Amino acid sequence: MQEEIQVHDKVFIPYLSQSEIESGIKELAAKIDADYAGEFPLFIAILNGSFMFASEPFKHLTVASEICFIKLASYKGTTSSGHIITSIGLDTELKGKHVIILEDILDTGKTLSQFLPQIENMQPASLKIAALLHKPQATVYNVPLDYNAFKIPNKFVVGFGLDYNGLGRNIPALYQLKED
Ligand code: XMP
Ligand code: MG
16 A cells, blocks of 8 residues: 555545455445345445445345445525435335445435435335444434444545545545644
């Protein structure tokens, strides 16, 4: 792993190597595989950040499963809550299916806490969440996290699909913002 990398104006230091990330994801995939034995789960990966993460557990699964990809968009709404989150690209029927959401990172939990009710409205047979990374110190919204590969400190990270202002997604490992 490179010592330090620069993305835009910021410097990042190594945090998790590609092999560490991959073995964490393998464990997560094994748990999902065991829990869904005999079922036919549907994975919903949330773009853009989860595109790299999503392919990993999927490769290691032995249960027959489907995957689809969605993007979340937030609009300034007329409600007092301000933002309404809506999904783009969800063209699959969820009713009666065992759904697993794949997210790159659970930070404050705001995005998922606003989006999950929409999924629940579609009446899946069950709904679980898998996130590659979780920042427990930053999480203020109540989101049930069923599968998580790594708990990380409340510091900004890039790599493995995660970006800083659009760049850094291609880095195969995880880097953490260097403190001054
Ligand atoms: P919330 O706060 O709604 O945020 O749970 C989830 C989304 O915020 C982005 N995010 C990050 N992206 N490095 C990133 O590259 C980070 O450290 C980070 N923390 C949050 C991410 O898009 C995630 O889906
Ligand atoms: Mg994201």
